[in-house]
Amino acid sequence: MILKGLAWHYKEYSKDQDLAQAEIDARAKKAGLWHDWKPMGPWDWRALQKRNATAKKAAESKTVMPLSSSASKEKPGAMFWLSTSSNKRHNRSCRYFGETKRGRYCTGDVGSACGICGG
Ligand SMILES: [Zn+2]
Numbered sequence: 001m002i003l004k005g006l007a008w009h010y011k012e013y014s015k016d017q018d019l020a021q022a023e024i025d026a027r028a029k030k031a032g033l034w035h036d037w038k039p040m041g042p043w044d045w046r047a048l049q050k051r052n053a054t055a056k057k058a059a060e061s062k063t064v065m066p067l068s069s070s071a072s073k074e075k076p077g078a079m080f081w082l083s084t085s086s087n088k089r090h091n092r093s094c095r096y097f098g099e100t101k102r103g104r105y106c107t108g109d110v111g112s113a114c115g116i117c118g119g
Contacts, residue, residue, distance in 0.1 A: 078105035080119065087111045089119040 081090045083100035089110060090096045094117030098105075113119025 078107055080106050080108055080110070082106035082111045088114045090114045091117050091119060093117055 079092065081092075081094070081097040081100070081103055082088070082105070083090065083096065083103045085100065085102045088096075089106065089108070089112065090100075091114075094114055096114065096117075108119070111119075
């Protein structure tokens with residue numbers, strides 16, 4: 001089975017059947033460099049390099065990934081939502097938090113407290 005697999009690979013990469021067969025025979029006998037070396041064909045090596053490059057690229061893109069849009073809009077300490085049309089301040093538990101047509105994130109000392117959530 002192994003020899004058949006190898007023969008198939010060598011047919012793909014070499015037209016020289018005699019050379020291919022010689023290598024297969026040598027490997028079968030564990031002769032020369034085949035003895036201690038764990039064989040890795042060039043196709044395996046290339047696949048491995050490609051995998052490593054892809055993994056490296058993924059790791060790099062993770063480090064430069066921008067903050068999500070909601071995180072960048074929301075400043076630290078701005079725990080309230082100010083409805084700029086009514087000047088009402090809503091806390092995070094309020095259904096109007098972030099939901100009014102006109103508004104922005106704000107701190108607790110801006111506007112007047114919402115009658116429902118207490119601001
Ligand atoms: Zn409210």
